[in-house]
Amino acid sequence: MNGFRDEVREFLTEHAPDVKPRAGVRSPETEAELAVLRAWTAKLFDAGYAGADWPVEYGGTPGHDVLRDVVVAEEVARAGALQAPGGSMLAAQALLGFGTEEQRRRYLPRIRSGEDLWCQLFSEPGAGSDLASLRTKAVLEGDHYVVNGQKVWTTNGQWADLGYLLARTDPAAPKHKGITAFALDMRLPGVTVRPLREITGTSDFNEVFFDDVRVPVEAVIGKPGQGWQIANTSLAHERSGVGASVVTLERNWSRLRELAAATGRLDDTETRDRLAAFLAEIQALSVHTRLSLARWREGAERALDAPVAKLAFSELNLRLAEYALSLQGAEGVLTEGDPGVVDDGSWQDAYLYARAYTIAGGSSEIMRNLIAERGLGLPREQVGR
Numbered sequence: 001m002n003g004f005r006d007e008v009r010e011f012l013t014e015h016a017p018d019v020k021p022r023a024g025v026r027s028p029e030t031e032a033e034l035a036v037l038r039a040w041t042a043k044l045f046d047a048g049y050a051g052a053d054w055p056v057e058y059g060g061t062p063g064h065d066v067l068r069d070v071v072v073a074e075e076v077a078r079a080g081a082l083q084a085p086g087g088s089m090l091a092a093q094a095l096l097g098f099g100t101e102e103q104r105r106r107y108l109p110r111i112r113s114g115e116d117l118w119c120q121l122f123s124e125p126g127a128g129s130d131l132a133s134l135r136t137k138a139v140l141e142g143d144h145y146v147v148n149g150q151k152v153w154t155t156n157g158q159w160a161d162l163g164y165l166l167a168r169t170d171p172a173a174p175k176h177k178g179i180t181a182f183a184l185d186m187r188l189p190g191v192t193v194r195p196l197r198e199i200t201g202t203s204d205f206n207e208v209f210f211d212d213v214r215v216p217v218e219a220v221i222g223k224p225g226q227g228w229q230i231a232n233t234s235l236a237h238e239r240s241g242v243g244a245s246v247v248t249l250e251r252n253w254s255r256l257r258e259l260a261a262a263t264g265r266l267d268d269t270e271t272r273d274r275l276a277a278f279l280a281e282i283q284a285l286s287v288h289t290r291l292s293l294a295r296w297r298e299g300a301e302r303a304l305d306a307p308v309a310k311l312a313f314s315e316l317n318l319r320l321a322e323y324a325l326s327l328q329g330a331e332g333v334l335t336e337g338d339p340g341v342v343d344d345g346s347w348q349d350a351y352l353y354a355r356a357y358t359i360a361g362g363s364s365e366i367m368r369n370l371i372a373e374r375g376l377g378l379p380r381e382q383v384g385r
Helices: 002-015 031-046 066-079 086-098 101-112 227-237 241-262 269-297 305-333 342-357 364-375
Strands: 118-121 137-141 144-151 162-168 179-185 191-196 205-216
Touching: 002 066, 031 101, 066 241, 066 269, 086 101, 086 118, 086 162, 086 179, 086 227, 118 205, 137 162, 144 162, 144 179, 162 227, 179 205, 179 227, 241 269, 241 305, 241 342, 269 305, 305 342, 305 364
Parallel strands: 118 162
Antiparallel strands: 137 144, 144 205, 162 179, 191 205
């Protein structure tokens, strides 16, 4: 894989757009940034660095090896380059696995070209970690479903052309059985997107409201009531990001060491011990992710692999940022634009965004419960006690 890695690095050096590095996976802030993201998405697909695992007839790479996806994700993270839009990639997996041929021919080429940007319409104010409790409903009326409800934490919602929507179509069925997946046109009457201003000063997430939105039955992905299976299948398909998480930690550790040197703390025993402990944790997570990926390729992935990796990354990422602020002393409270701010406030930004990682994709509390119950055999948590 070394030759392929060199190839990816060369491509990124020559073609990656010059963007300001920011913590996390961020939404464009302007129309110009959106145009850059669309064009970059097309370049990644054209080069075979996105969608390589798709069937060949839809633009995939013959004889594709998932390890190549891991290499690409790692090198994109190492370069601080933009990733292919997560919502679009997730929707593509749903379409490939369960969509009709007409849906695939209609949507996949426009995902590849960057013409269509998708958002993920899953989480709700009362259905985050317990997604199956979602209450957005879709009622069949003739040849349309009428959708009412609300979604939240929708990345790229303010820019999206389409949404990968989960809605309840059968309220009488068990909660996991009455959910249907849709390809929703975000420009339909009754769809309202409201950006959420975050503590970082940006609006990466959105609220999305549906008021009597009429969605044609042709927009159903798979079969009615199959939404839970479709969502879990598409979410489980993506494993390349685990390597990118380790690279992110490695980059942050290197920056942390540079900060310790710049503040005159690198020769301090306590500081060196902390840096060494952080590095040991990163290396342990790297080994875990490699073993997890190998098991996944062999069809022997363990239920604990993903929760352990997610918990370890999000908690360690937060502690790295916290320690960086402590090394800055009083300057640690300054932000971008303030006189005397260190590294243009990048560590402050990283700290604030790191909190989101401990919640998004399953909170740390949920991950600990999964590890305790599935791995250690402890009894299920008694809700309300």
